[in-house]
Amino acid sequence: MRAVVLGIGNTILTDEAAGVRAVEALEQAWKLPENVLAIDGGTSGMEMIEDLSNLDFLVVLDVVKSGAAPGTVVKFSGDEIPVFFRRKLSPHQIGLPDVLASLELLDSLPKEIIVLGVELISLELGTEMTPTVAEKVPVLAAMAAAELISRGYALEALTAAVN
Secondary structure: OOEEEEEEOOOOEHHHHHHHHHHHHHHHHEEOOOOEEEEEEEOOOHHHHHHHOOOOEEEEEEEEOOOOOOOOEEEEEOOHHHHHHHOOOOOHHHHHHHHHHHHHHOOOOOOOEEEEEEEOOOOOOEOOOOHHHHOOHHHHHHHHHHHHHHOOOOOEEOOOOOO
8 A cells, every 4th residue: 555645735835835744744644654755845846756756645735725724724636636736726726737637648557545624814925824714734744644554554653742
């Protein structure tokens, strides 16, 4: 069983950094087994195709624009995934749908994909997230860990304060 937790976003556009920061928080709070790879996808695109090929499970961490209240944490799975990727927030979302479409053409699409996100407040230029979104970063990391554990991946908590 192979899994990837992929944090995507642009760290110089305030809340857009949440996915990348959530992957960092996951790695700080949990020891990941060899069959789970955490990737800071930043604004990457097709260069991720090898890492995302033939996975059993892909968790995407990102900011979302779903119409929910700012700071709301959401989960998309199954049939909701294509709908999520139709709503482009920023340039990085051009790359990931292209990667997934290519993987589908190659018959290498991950068996299961979920998106864990937080409703954004700001995409202004800046390296600091809004406090509301920043406080959800450890929540996203804990949710990703819980999703992995529920599927049988052997994560080990590194801190006592894991949410």
